[in-house]
Amino acid sequence: MQMISPVEFFRSLPPKKCTECGENIVEQAESYLMECDRCLSKRDE
Numbered sequence: 001m002q003m004i005s006p007v008e009f010f011r012s013l014p015p016k017k018c019t020e021c022g023e024n025i026v027e028q029a030e031s032y033l034m035e036c037d038r039c040l041s042k043r044d045e
């Protein structure tokens with residue numbers, strides 16, 4: 001039996017993409033965000 005460590009699990013995930021423009025999202029502390037900084041700032045207007 002092989003155990004996959006949480007680190008390996010997250011590494012195998014594809015990079016997150018913005019749901020608005022499809023741009024890759026750089027992982028940040030606020031990883032619940034599904035949109036890139038650009039689209040998020042557009043939303044605030």
Ligand SMILES: [Zn+2]
Nearest residue numbers: 018021036039
């Ligand atoms: Zn975006």
